[in-house]
Amino acid sequence: xxxxxxxxxxxxxxxxxxxxxxxxxxxxxxxxxxxxxxxxxxxxxxxxxxxxxxxxxxxxxxxxxxxxxxxxxxxxxxxxxxxxxxxxxxxxxxxxxxxxxxxxxxxxxxxxxxxxxxxxxxxxxxxxxxxxxxxxxxxxxxxxxxxxxxxxxxxxxxxxxxxxxxxxxxxxxxxxxxxxxxxxxxxxxxxxxxxxxxxxxxxxxxxxxxxxxxxxxxxxxxxxxxxxxxxxxxxxxxxxxxxxxxxxxxxxxxxxxxxxxxxxxxxxxxxxxxxxxxxxxxxxxxxxxxxxxxxxxxxxxxxxxxxxxxxxxxxxxxxxxxxxxxxxxxxxxxxxxxxxxxxxxxxxxxxxxxxxxxxxxxxxx
Amino acid sequence: xxxxxxxxxxxxxxxxxxxxxxxxxxxxxxxxxxxxxxxxxxxxxxxxxxxxxxxxxxxxxxxxxxxxxxxxxxxxxxxxxxxxxxxxxxxxxxxxxxxxxxxxxxxxxxxxxxxxxxxxxxxxxxxxxxxxxxxxxxxxxxxxxxxxxxxxxxxxxxxxxxxxxxxxxxxxxxxxxxxxxxxxxxxxxxxxxxxxxxxxxxxxxxxxxxxxxxxxxxxxxxxxxxxxxxxxxxxxxxxxxxxxxxxxxxxxxxxxxxxxxxxxxxxxxxxxxxxxxxxxxxxxxxxxxxxxxxxxxxxxxxxxxxxxxxxxxxxxxxxxxxxxxxxxxxxxxxxxxxxxxxxxxxxxxxxxxxxxxxxxxxxxxxxxxxxxxxxxxxxxxxxxxxxxxxxxxxxxxxxxxxxxxxxxxxxxxxxxxxxxxxxxxxxxxxxxxxxxxxxxxxxxxxxxxxxxxxxxxxxxxxxxxxxxxxxxxxxxxxxxxxxxxxxxxxxxxxxxxxxxxxxxxxxx
Numbered sequence: 096x097x098x099x100x101x102x103x104x105x106x107x108x109x110x111x112x113x114x115x116x117x118x119x120x121x122x123x124x125x126x127x128x129x130x131x132x133x134x135x136x137x138x139x140x141x142x143x144x145x146x147x148x149x150x151x152x153x154x155x156x157x158x159x160x161x162x163x164x165x166x167x168x169x170x171x172x173x174x175x176x177x178x179x180x181x182x183x184x185x186x187x188x189x190x191x192x193x194x195x196x197x198x199x200x201x202x203x204x205x206x207x208x209x210x211x212x213x214x215x216x217x218x219x220x221x222x223x224x225x226x227x228x229x230x231x232x233x234x235x236x237x238x239x240x241x242x243x244x245x246x247x248x249x250x251x252x253x254x255x256x257x258x259x260x261x262x263x264x265x266x267x268x269x270x271x272x273x274x275x276x277x278x279x280x281x282x283x284x285x286x287x288x289x290x291x292x293x294x295x296x297x298x299x300x301x302x303x304x305x306x307x308x309x310x311x312x313x314x315x316x317x318x319x320x321x322x323x324x325x326x327x328x329x330x331x332x333x334x335x336x337x338x339x340x341x342x343x344x345x346x347x348x349x350x351x352x353x354x355x356x357x358x359x360x361x362x363x364x365x366x367x368x369x370x371x372x373x374x375x376x377x378x379x380x381x382x383x384x385x386x387x388x389x390x391x392x393x394x395x396x397x398x399x400x401x402x403x404x405x406x407x408x409x410x411x412x413x414x415x416x417x418x419x420x421x422x423x424x425x426x427x428x429x430x431x432x433x434x435x436x437x438x439x440x441x442x443x444x445x446x447x448x449x450x451x452x453x454x455x456x457x458x459x460x
Numbered sequence: 461x462x463x464x465x466x467x468x469x470x471x472x473x474x475x476x477x478x479x480x481x482x483x484x485x486x487x488x489x490x491x492x493x494x495x496x497x498x499x500x501x502x503x504x505x506x507x508x509x510x511x512x513x514x515x516x517x518x519x520x521x522x523x524x525x526x527x528x529x530x531x532x533x534x535x536x537x538x539x540x541x542x543x544x545x546x547x548x549x550x551x552x553x554x555x556x557x558x559x560x561x562x563x564x565x566x567x568x569x570x571x572x573x574x575x576x577x578x579x580x581x582x583x584x585x586x587x588x589x590x591x592x593x594x595x596x597x598x599x600x601x602x603x604x605x606x607x608x609x610x611x612x613x614x615x616x617x618x619x620x621x622x623x624x625x626x627x628x629x630x631x632x633x634x635x636x637x638x639x640x641x642x643x644x645x646x647x648x649x650x651x652x653x654x655x656x657x658x659x660x661x662x663x664x665x666x667x668x669x670x671x672x673x674x675x676x677x678x679x680x681x682x683x684x685x686x687x688x689x690x691x692x693x694x695x696x697x698x699x700x701x702x703x704x705x706x707x708x709x710x711x712x713x714x715x716x717x718x719x720x721x722x723x724x725x726x727x728x729x730x731x732x733x734x735x736x737x738x739x740x741x742x743x744x745x746x747x748x749x750x751x752x753x754x755x756x757x758x759x760x761x762x763x764x765x766x767x768x769x770x771x772x773x774x775x776x777x778x779x780x781x782x783x784x785x786x787x788x789x790x791x792x793x794x795x796x797x798x799x800x801x802x803x804x805x806x807x808x809x810x811x812x813x814x815x816x817x818x819x820x821x822x823x824x825x826x827x828x829x830x831x832x833x834x835x836x837x838x839x840x841x842x843x844x845x846x847x848x849x850x851x852x853x854x855x856x857x858x859x860x861x862x863x864x865x866x867x868x869x870x871x872x873x874x875x876x877x878x879x880x881x882x883x884x885x886x887x888x889x890x891x892x893x894x895x896x897x898x899x900x901x902x903x904x905x906x907x908x909x910x911x912x913x914x915x916x917x918x919x920x921x922x923x924x925x926x927x928x929x930x931x932x933x934x935x936x937x938x939x940x941x942x943x944x945x946x947x948x949x950x951x952x953x954x955x956x957x958x959x960x961x962x963x964x965x966x967x968x
Contacts, residue, residue: 312575314568321554321565328552332566332616333537452555 100386104394107436108136111401118420119412132404133289137296139407140393140400141361142167142371144299145354146378147385147392148306149204149347154387155310156343157323158215159222159455162229163351164375166207170355172237174200175259175366176244178359182260189260197263197295197356204352205345207233212344216337219457230375238368259364267291295353295361302350306389319343323451326458336458351375373434380437386448395440402432465492466528467655468513468544468624473522475508482508483519484679490624490655495646497658497670501699501896502867505679506659510626513657514546515539526624540567545617546626551609555602560584562601563616587618592648606754607638614645618654625649626657631665635754636924636957643669661699663692664925677701700897710908713932716745719780719885719916720766726774727758727765735761737940738775745884748907748917750931750948752956755922758940760802763889763920767799768792769807780884793822796884798910800874800891802920804867808874811863815855816844818862819877851876852902868899875906886910889920904930924956938962 112132116125146163153160178196181187187195207229214225244251267286270278285291310316318339321329326336354374359366377399385391406429409416416423423429468490475483483505490496500506511517513524515533524531526542533539539546553562560580569576581597588595593611601609610630617625627646631639646656646669660666666673667687675682675698682698696704720743727736736758743749753759764770766777768789777785779795793799801807809818820829820840828839844858853872855865862873871891879886888907892900907930911917921927927934928948935945936959943959 313573314570314575317557317561317565317568317575321557324554324556325552328554328562329565331536331546331548331552333535333540334566 100384100391101394104398107398108401111398111405111432114423115405115408115412118409118415118417118423121415122412128408130289132401132408134291135404135407136397136400137289137292137300138362138400139403140396141296141299142354142357142374143378143381143396143399144303144393145295145350145357146375147382147396148299148302148389149351149354150379150382151306151310151387151389151392152319152343152347152350153208153211154382154454155323155451156319156340157326157451157453157456157458158212158340158344159226160208160211160344160347161223161226161376161379162207162211162233163226163347163354163378164371164373165226165230165233166204166348166351167355167358167375168230168237168369168371169207169233170200170203170352171358171370172241172355172366173203174352174356175359176240178260179257183257190264192260193263193360196260196360197353200356200360201349201352204348204350204355206348208345208348208351211348212341215457216340216344219459222455222457234369237366241366241368259359261364263293263295263361265291265293266297269294293361295357298353300393302353303389303393310389320451322458323453326453326456330458330460340458354378377433377437380441383448383450384440387450398440399433399436402436406430406432466490467492467526469525470509470513471523471525473509473512473519473524475512475517475519481679483512486522486676486679486681488674488681490657491672492655493650493653494671495650495656495658495669497660497666497673498676499660499663499666499673499695499699500676501661502894503678503896504676504699506676507628508679509676510546510628510657510659513539514544514626540620540622542624543622544624544626545620545622547610547613547617547628547630549629549632551613553601553609553612555600557601558597559595559599559601559604559612559615560597562612563597563619567620583619584615587615591618591645591652593645606633606756607635607641610634610642611645614649623653624655624657626659628659629661630658631660631662633755633922635960636953637961639665662925663695666695667692675699696897704897705901708904708908708929710930711912713747713911715747715932716914717780718742718778719745720918721778722766722775723777724775725762725765725772725777727761727770727772729761734773735940736765736772739937739940739942740775741935741942741945743885743916743918745914745916746911747932748911748919748930750927750934751918751920751937752924752927752934752960753922753937754960757937759889759920759922759937762937763799763802763887763918766918767797767801767887796882798878798881798883798886798915800871800878800886800888802889802893804870804874809862809870812861814859815848815853815862815865815873816840816858818873819844819847819858822877822881847876847880850880851906868895871895871899871903875903879906879910883910883915886915886917887920888917890922891919892921892923892926924953924960928953928956936960 112129115132116128119128146167149163150160174196177199178192181195182189182192211225211229214220214228215222267282270285271282310320318329318334321334322336322339330336358370381395381399382392384395409423409429410426413424466489470486470488473483473486486509488509498506508517512519515535515538524533531542560577563584564580569579584595584597593615595608595611595615601612630642634642650656658670670687672684672686674684675695677699722742723740724738725736726734726738729735741749751759761770765772768787771786776783784792805811820843824830824835829836841858848855848858851872853876854869862870892903907917907919919930931948933945933947934951934956935942936956938960939962943964
C-alpha cells in the first residue's frame with residue numbers, strides 16, 4: 096500500500112495518543128499511558144481486524160459482504176449461548192466451555208455466510224440486499240432468543256440466569272496456568288506488557304499475516320483474486336468460479352464468527368442485544384481504506400481501535416481534562432470519534448481505493 | 461496433405477438455441493500445421509461452432525474427433541487437456557496481474573506452498589523466445605499495449621501445450637502493422653506444427669494468411685476453398701448470399717463553409733485523466749472527415765464532449781460560427797447535430813421503448829409530436845410509418861420494443877431518427893460496428909447522401925477500410941493527439957497504419 100496512506104494512518108494514531116498523554120500526564124507517566132493505549136488499541140481493534148479480513152476474503156472473490164455486522168452479532172450470541180450450555184448444563188470447566196463457545200461462534204459465522212453465498216452466488220440476489228437480510232436476521236434472531244430464553248416467564252433460563260463461564264484468559268494467565276505456576280519469570284515479564292493480549296486478539300494478528308500470505312503467495316489466493324477481478328477469464332482456464340466464491344465467502348464467515356466471539360467470550364462475559372454496535376460496518380470501512388489488502392486493513396482497524404482506546408482512557412483521566420477541553424468530558428462526543436473517522440476516511444481523503452473489478456457482480460456463464 | 465493428418469474434425473454439428481438454429485449439420489476439419497480461416501458475418505454461427513469445439517456449449521447432435529479419436533468436451537478444462545487453446549475476442553486477461561500470473565492461472569506450479577513465479581517466468585521466456593513472441597513476464601498486463609496483450613494470450617495457450625489454437629476475431633483491436641505482426645507469428649506457429657483456426661469477417665486478412673477458408677452463413681457451411689481459387693468478391697457473395705458491392709460509390713466532395721471548428725480541445729476520461737490533449741480540426745459542409753485510430757485513443761471522449769454528453773476541460777468548439785463549447789445535448793440537437801453513438805444500445809436507443817417512441821427521442825417535446833406537454837399518438841404513428849418505409853427498417857410493427865430488432869435494424873432506427881431532421885452536422889461513431897454487410901452498405905450510402913446534401917460529417921471508426929472508403933479527409937488519432945490530417949487521395953493504408961501506431965507526421 097502507498098506510503099501516503101500509511102503515513103496518514105500513523106499521523107492519526109499519533110494525534111489520538113498525544114491527546115491522551117497530554118491530558119493524563121498529571122496522573123501518570125507518558126510511557127505507562129502509551130503502553131496502556133497500545134494494549135487497549137490492539138484489543139479493541141480485534142473485531143474490526145477480523146471483520147475486515149472477513150470482508151477481504153468475500154470481496155477479493157467478487158462478493159460484496161455488508162452482512163459482517165450480522166454475522167458477528169449472531170456469532171457473539173450463539174457462541175456465548177453454547178459456552179453457557181457447556182458450562183452449566185454439560186458441566187464442563189470454564190476454559191473448555193469458552194473454547195467450545197469460540198468454535199461454535201466460528202461455526203455460526205460460517206453458517207450465516209453460507210446463507211449469504213446461497214443468496215448472492217446461486218440465486219444472484221443483489222448482494223447489498225443479501226447482506227442486509229443477514230443483518231436484520233441476526234438482530235431479530237439474537238434479540239428474540241435472548242429475551243425468550245432468559246427474560247420471559249417460563250423460559251428455559253427464566254428468572255434464573257445461569258452464570259456465564261467468564262472470559263478467555265490473557266497470554267500471561269494462560270501460560271501461568273499451563274505451567275502450573277512454574278514459569279513465574281516469563282509470566283511476570285509478559286504480564287501487563289503490550290503483548291499480554293487475549294487469544295483472539297493475538298490470533299487476529301496472526302490471521303492478518305496468514306491472509307496476506309494466502310492471497311498473494313498461494314494458488315488459492317491467485318485463483319481467489321482472479322474470480323474477483325475477471326471471473327470469465329478464470330472460467331476459461333478451468334477454474335470453477337462458483338465454487339471459489341462459495342469457499343471464500345464461507346471462510347470470510349468463519350473470520351466474522353471469530354470476530355463475534357471476541358464480544359462475548361473474550362471482552363465481556365455477557366451478551367446484550369445489538370452489542371456489535373456497528374463494528375461490522377467500521378470493519379468494512381477499514382477494509383476499503385486499506386485498499387483491500389490485509390495489512391492495510393489491519394492498519395486502518397488500528398486507527399479505529401486507537402480512537403476507541405482514547406475514549407476509554409479519557410474516561411479514566413476525566414478529572415484532568417482542562418476546562419477549555421470540557422467537551423471531551425462528554426463521553427458521547429468522544430464516543431463518536433470512530434464513527435466520524437469512518438465517515439471522513441470513506442469520503443476518500445486519502446486518494447482513491449480500487450476494489451476488485453468484479454466485486455459485487457454475479458457471474459453468469 | 462493426406463487424410464491422416466486431420467487433427468480436429470467436427471461432423472454434423474447441430475446446435476439449436478430457442479428460436480435460432482445456430483449450427484445446422486456443420487462439418488469442419490483442421491489439418492496439422494495449417495491456418496484455417498472461418499469466415500462469416502455476425503450470426504453466421506462461427507462463434508457457436510468455436511464455443512462447441514472449446515467446450516463452452518454442448519452440441520445437440522454431431523460428433524467431434526481430436527487426433528482421430530472421438531471426444532466429448534464438457535468444459536474448457538477438457539479442451540485444454542486435449543491441447544485446444546482459444547484466444548477470445550475480448551481478452552481473458554486480468555489487468556492487475558502480471559504476465560506470469562495471467563499465464564499460470566489455472567495451471568500453477570507451486571513450490572513448498574508458494575507460487576513458483578520464477579519458474580513460470582523462465583518457462584514463459586523460453587516459449588516466447590522459441591516462437592518469436594517478445595513478452596516480459598513481470599510486466600502488469602493492464603499496462604501493456606493491446607498487441608502485446610494478445611501475445612500474452614497466445615503464450616498462455618502454448619504454456620498449456622496447446623497444438624490447436626483458435627483465434628476469435630484477433631485483428632479487431634490491432635493496427636494494420638500489429639495485424640501483420642500477428643500474421644507473422646501465426647505463420648511461425650503453423651510452421652512449427654501448431655494448427656490454427658482463424659475466425660474473422662475481414663476478407664483481405666483471410667486471403668493474406670489462410671491456407672484454407674471455410675465460409676459460414678446462417679448456421680450452414682457454404683463452402684471450403686483455398687485462397688488460390690477465390691477472391692474478395694467471391695468470398696463476399698458466399699458470406700452474404702448475393703452479389704455485394706464492396707466499394708462505396710461516391711463522387712468528389714464539394715466542401716463549403718466550415719461547419720464545425722474545434723480548437724485546443726481537451727477532455728478528461730471517466731476516471732479524471734486527460735485523454736484528449738488539446739486537439740484542433742475543422743469539418744466543412746459537404747465533406748466527410750474520418751477519424752482513424754485504434755480504439756481507446758480518446759475517440760470516445762472526443763465524441764462525447766462534442767455532442768454534449770461530457771464536459772470538456774479546455775478549448776473551444778464553434779458550430780456555424782457560433783460558440784457551442786460544452787453545450788447540452790439538447791441544445792446541440794436543436795441547432796442541427798445528428799449523433800450516431802458508438803454504443804447504440806446504451807446511448808442510441810431506449811431498448812424497452814417501441815420503435816415509434818425511439819424515433820422521436822430528439823423532438824418529442826415540440827409539435828407535431830408534443831402539444832402543450834401531451835404526446836400526439838397520431839403524429840408519432842405517422843412519423844414511424846414514414847421513417848420505417850424510407851429507411852427500410854425491418855420490423856413487424858412500429859409498436860414492438862426496439863430491443864427485439866436485429867443490430868442492423870436497430871442502427872437504422874437511430875439513423876432514421878437522426879438524419880430525417882434538418883441536419884447540418886453528422887457525428888457518427890463506429891456506425892457499422894457489428895452489422896451485416898447489407899446494413900453496412902446501406903448505412904454507408906446514407907452517410908454519403910448526407911454529405912452530398914451539404915451536411916458536414918465527422919466519422920469515427922476503428923475500421924481503416926471504412927475510413928478509407930468514406931472519408932474525404934482523414935485525421936489520425938493516437939493517445940489523445942491528432943498526429944496527422946491528410947486528404948484521402950494522398951493517403952495510403954500503410955502510412956495511416958504507421959500513424960495509428962504513433963509515428964509522428966514529421967518523422968515519416
